[in-house]
Amino acid sequence: MDVHEMAAALRAGDRRALARAITLVESQRADHRARALDLLGALGRDRQALRLGLSGTPGVGKSSFIETLGLRLTGQGLRVAVLAVDPSSARSGGSILGDKTRMEQLSRDPRAFIRPSPSRAQMGGVARRTREAVALCEAAGFDVILIETVGVGQSETMVAGLCDIFLLLMAPAGGDELQGVKRGIMEMADLILVNKADGDLLTTATRTQADYAGALRLLRHRPQDPEGFPKALCVSAATGAGLDAAWAEVMALADWRRAQGHWARNRASQAAHWFVEEVRQGLLSVLDQEPARSAMADLGARVAEGALTPETAAAQMLARLRQDRAG
Numbered sequence: 001m002d003v004h005e006m007a008a009a010l011r012a013g014d015r016r017a018l019a020r021a022i023t024l025v026e027s028q029r030a031d032h033r034a035r036a037l038d039l040l041g042a043l044g045r046d047r048q049a050l051r052l053g054l055s056g057t058p059g060v061g062k063s064s065f066i067e068t069l070g071l072r073l074t075g076q077g078l079r080v081a082v083l084a085v086d087p088s089s090a091r092s093g094g095s096i097l098g099d100k101t102r103m104e105q106l107s108r109d110p111r112a113f114i115r116p117s118p119s120r121a122q123m124g125g126v127a128r129r130t131r132e133a134v135a136l137c138e139a140a141g142f143d144v145i146l147i148e149t150v151g152v153g154q155s156e157t158m159v160a161g162l163c164d165i166f167l168l169l170m171a172p173a174g175g176d177e178l179q180g181v182k183r184g185i186m187e188m189a190d191l192i193l194v195n196k197a198d199g200d201l202l203t204t205a206t207r208t209q210a211d212y213a214g215a216l217r218l219l220r221h222r223p224q225d226p227e228g229f230p231k232a233l234c235v236s237a238a239t240g241a242g243l244d245a246a247w248a249e250v251m252a253l254a255d256w257r258r259a260q261g262h263w264a265r266n267r268a269s270q271a272a273h274w275f276v277e278e279v280r281q282g283l284l285s286v287l288d289q290e291p292a293r294s295a296m297a298d299l300g301a302r303v304a305e306g307a308l309t310p311e312t313a314a315a316q317m318l319a320r321l322r323q324d325r326a327g
Contacts, residue, residue: 003035007042010140015113018140022115025132040132043139049081050254051134053159055149055185056169061195062148063102064237065169070103072243073144074111081137082106082114083130084148113142128281131162131274160188161270164263165250168192170212172205187219190230190253193246197234209234224262229253286321295320 001009001017006024009017025036056062063084070080082103106112115133130147137145149159160166168189186192192212197205212232219230231249235242257263286292299313308316 003038003042006039007139010043010136013141015140018113018136019115021136022117022129022133025136026117026129036132040135043135045135045138047138047141049134049138049142049145050165050250051145051147051163052250053147053149053163053166054169055159055166056195057171060169060171061237062169065193065195065235066146066148067103067106068237068240069243069247070106070112070146071109072240072247074106074109078111078143079141080106080109080112081140081142081145082112082148083133083137083145084114084116085130086116086118113137113140134162161273164257164266165190165253167246167250169195170208172196172201172208186215190225191246191249192216192230192232193235193242194232195235195237198236198239198241205234224257224260224266226253226256291324292317292321 006017006021010021024032054062066082073080103114107114134145147159147162166189170192194205194209209232216230233246235246287296299317302308303310303313
């Protein structure tokens with residue numbers, strides 16, 4: 001397909017075209033990057049979906065929660081896209097990309113689309129091109145886009161710059177009130193959902209939810225929140241308990257933010273942030289090109305030998321880049 005054929009197929013809801021388009025925007029080849037930019041420009045931004053960010057520590061049940069919630073939403077006639085970011089190996093660079101096997105029922109649902117992507121060591125819990133994948137899913141007509149992060153801890157806040165509402169899944173007995181007031185991912189969350197609130201863990205989950213609810217009351221009120229938000233709730237991905245109440249809170253918050261103008265302002269702010277981030281990443285890519293790559297290798301070898309300190313070598317490298325730009 002050329003770019004315009006792919007754009008037309010995407011807007012018609014072609015799932016295969018969507019998969020190919022995401023592969024295109026994730027490619028690191030220069031010619032593919034040029035085509036990806038043409039494609040994004042041809043699509044426009046007239047369609048908007050509800051973007052939900054979802055984070056939590058490994059093993060908290062993110063995939064199970066997404067499948068249970070996703071099936072409920074598709075059962076209501078909504079089209080749901082899941083963008084799952086998997087951690088990449090620091091040794092081999094590979095990723096398992098196994099989220100489809102975890103979401104077996106949802107992956108077979110014709111109203112759902114699941115796309116795992118490698119993080120490629122990108123910090124913040126999301127892949128570098130996740131935002132562009134979100135735009136492609138919106139163009140394809142999906143109503144709800146769930147962005148599942150790597151799930152590594154409290155520094156995983158970049159997903160908040162991609163979504164309209166940020167959900168944080170916590171495990172029962174995941175911490176006390178002190179954990180709840182720690183800055184970082186906690187203060188980014190719009191809803192804290194204590195998962196696995198069933199069976200023998202129900203009492204523990206209820207106590208954990210109360211701890212987080214108390215901690216949230218100590219945080220400074222955010223202008224983009226109505227009274228009572230952020231909230232902590234109990235849910236169970238295994239039984240479905242609490243999911244309808246959690247979804248009702250999501251929709252109430254989304255409707256309030258739209259009515260108050262926070263939705264549009266947030267999206268504008270996110271676009272400006274990602275413009276700066278794209279420029280920053282583009283500048284970093286210069287270091288992978290000649291002659292900067294050779295200079296980096298030479299200075300890196302001298303640092304390893306102890307001939308230069310890392311700080312001095314960095315200063316020399318920056319001086320070379322400034323000199324090259326001036327020349």
